[in-house]
Amino acid sequence: MNSSSAKTSPSEPPRDWIAIARILIAIVVIAAIGFTVWNAVGQLKERQFQFSRINYLWWAAAILCFIASMSLSAIFWHRLLHAMNQQPTLKESMGAFFISQLGKYVPGKAMVVVLRTDRIRSDRVTIGPAIVSVFIETLTWVFTGSIIASVLLFFRFENRVLQAIAVSMMIVAGVLTAPPVIRWFAHRLGHVKGKKTGKVMLGLTAKTMAPGWLLLSIGWCLSGLSLWLVLKGLPEIKVLPQDYWLCLTCVTLAGTAGFVSLLPGGLGVRELVMIPLLSTRFDSAVVVVAVVAIRMVWLVSELFSAAVARVETKRQAVG
Numbered sequence: 280m281n282s283s284s285a286k287t288s289p290s291e292p293p294r295d296w297i298a299i300a301r302i303l304i305a306i307v308v309i310a311a312i313g314f315t316v317w318n319a320v321g322q323l324k325e326r327q328f329q330f331s332r333i334n335y336l337w338w339a340a341a342i343l344c345f346i347a348s349m350s351l352s353a354i355f356w357h358r359l360l361h362a363m364n365q366q367p368t369l370k371e372s373m374g375a376f377f378i379s380q381l382g383k384y385v386p387g388k389a390m391v392v393v394l395r396t397d398r399i400r401s402d403r404v405t406i407g408p409a410i411v412s413v414f415i416e417t418l419t420w421v422f423t424g425s426i427i428a429s430v431l432l433f434f435r436f437e438n439r440v441l442q443a444i445a446v447s448m449m450i451v452a453g454v455l456t457a458p459p460v461i462r463w464f465a466h467r468l469g470h471v472k473g474k475k476t477g478k479v480m481l482g483l484t485a486k487t488m489a490p491g492w493l494l495l496s497i498g499w500c501l502s503g504l505s506l507w508l509v510l511k512g513l514p515e516i517k518v519l520p521q522d523y524w525l526c527l528t529c530v531t532l533a534g535t536a537g538f539v540s541l542l543p544g545g546l547g548v549r550e551l552v553m554i555p556l557l558s559t560r561f562d563s564a565v566v567v568v569a570v571v572a573i574r575m576v577w578l579v580s581e582l583f584s585a586a587v588a589r590v591e592t593k594r595q596a597v598g
Contacts, residue, residue: 349376352498356372357373359483420538
């Protein structure tokens with residue numbers, strides 16, 4: 280009997296097909312990111328923006344803030360996996376999370392799940408709990424962001440439409456990420472498939488989720504700081520410390536709305552939310568540049584962290 284066929288179970292796809300699928304995924308992701316960069320640069324050229332006048336030290340700090348924000352989400356996801364009786368190392372979880380972030384530039388949100396679960400699965404992490412954990416982490420991110428947006432909009436802005444959107448997303452995401460709801464859904468799913476999948480969900484309690492709410496809330500605050508730093512780096516614009524609250528409102532509402540839209544990276548939706556809010560404080564021309572600039576800064580953050588994760592993965596494989 281051929282040794283390779285003996286090692287591959289009937290339920291598993293051949294390794295050649297897995298390799299081809301990974302190549303195709305990489306091509307799609309690269310093309311989507313390329314389109315995002317091309318669109319952003321084109322918008323800045325239309326505004327005759329001069330890159331030489333940027334204070335890049337502020338932008339470098341913005342990149343570090345956003346990487347720190349992503350790291351907190353990755354840590355929460357790692358905790359979720361362990362709560363579901365999976366045993367990845369923190370380095371494995373961080374690497375899979377960073378690489379998967381590039382998948383959000385592909386239409387829909389499925390590519391994020393595909394990339395992350397493909398990277399994290401091993402003899403210590405099974406595919407089912409890994410997929411469920413991605414959805415829980417993402418919905419918790421939406422939940423915490425919509426809470427912050429709702430509070431800030433209520434106290435600082437009078438836009439009832441935006442308030443209604445934020446509250447609606449908070450309620451939906453809050454219900455879907457409530458531990459009893461998660462366990463009930465897992466139990467029903469396992470019952471349909473004839474598996475005891477509900478057992479791996481027993482660790483998903485309020486004690487597990489509460490630290491995640493705190494971590495992701497801090498992460499959102501860091502994302503807001505990254506926008507504030509981007510504004511500080513732009514020429515001929517005075518940014519005050521209290522403008523941070525406006526920036527935090529922008530990123531929380533734009534981030535959650537962009538996710539719900541299912542558009543690649545929230546393209547267009549984030550801008551639609553950010554521009555009116557920032558225009559309450561800054562000149563419209565500056566606002567458009569800032570909104571495009573923050574997208575580029577976040578993309579650079581994601582590319583850099585994914586590249587580091589990829590290099591580290593290869594180093595471990597060689598070692």
